[in-house]
Amino acid sequence: MTAINDIKAKFKTGDVIHGPARVQTPERIEWYDSAMLSAATGGLAQVGINIHTDDEFAKSQGLKAVISDGMMMTGYCSEMMVRNFGMDYLTRGELRTKFIKPVYLKDTVHTLAKVLSTEPGENGTTVYKLDVWCENQDGVKVTDGDAKVTVGAV
Amino acid sequence: MLGGFISDLEAGDVFKPVTYVLTAFMASEYAHGVEEAWEWYHSDATPTGRQMRPPTMIHVDKMRILEANCLKERRVSGEKGPHARVHYEYYARQHSPAYVGETLTVSGKITDRYIKRGRTYIDYYLEVRTSDDRLVTTYTDKTLLKYQKDGE
DSSP: OOOOOOOOOOOOTTOEEEEEEEEOOHHHHHHHHHHHHHHHHSSOOOOOSSTTTOHHHHHHTTOSSOBOOHHHHHHHHHHHHHHHHHHHHHHHEEEEEEEOSOOBTTOEEEEEEEEEEEEEOGGGOEEEEEEEEEEOTTSOEEEEEEEEEEESOO | OTTSOGGGOOTTOBOOOEEEEOOHHHHHHHHHHTTOOOGGGTSSOSTTSSOBOOGGGHHHHHHHHHHHHOTTOOTTTTOOOSSOOEEEEEEEEESSOOBTTOEEEEEEEEEEEEEETTEEEEEEEEEEEETTOOEEEEEEEEEESOSSOTTO
């Protein structure tokens, strides 16, 4: 089998990394919930009624309507980090996400990062620090976060 | 307090660890759910020649350990607690990849429980290790136990 090659990131301070924009559809929300449960059980799992799938239940819990699971935003941010930092992120990466505003059905979520600094690390490595976030179709930040990756030889 | 609802957890509670074997299905299915199309999670076509799991699967490990330690509220089994919780903060540090076929042990504890702006939060610390004690991920998490404020 042919290996999919690793990536060696080369960014400079101030660079902005754009991930894809994703509309929050019922299918996407179901994919996540089902996948989380399936990964936890080891077999295909069905999603029940919860704040991500049922408007009435969400309202009974004080929410305006169904919201996307915050871990979907974390997944989008992490995917962007893997796509740009490869194995360095998977072996030495850090990611923090804070779910600061609800994400509703039909919202469009755009994933972004900005390189805050690149500094020499130990043994010839480069340490990247980044702001990472998701914003909605109005440019409002819904998930805020940060990341750190040590790139290069150890 | 362990053994009850998640909302019964208190600072200092140490979870009973959970051990499982990571399967190709788990890695690939979760990767699909978070739209991780990167091939490394779906086959052995990786730089190391072994299929690995997405790093955010630490959150599934949180669900696993809650399932084993909070017996009155098991979301994975479809048993809800009295109130919906809302995840507030995720922070994961990766130390090495977890590969399909490896036996993983999840351990951890509740590090804090507090009230902020009228709502109760709990903080977790979790870590995942392989059977040969290789550290995979360390993780902290803040979760709001009930979105609705009391009296609303």
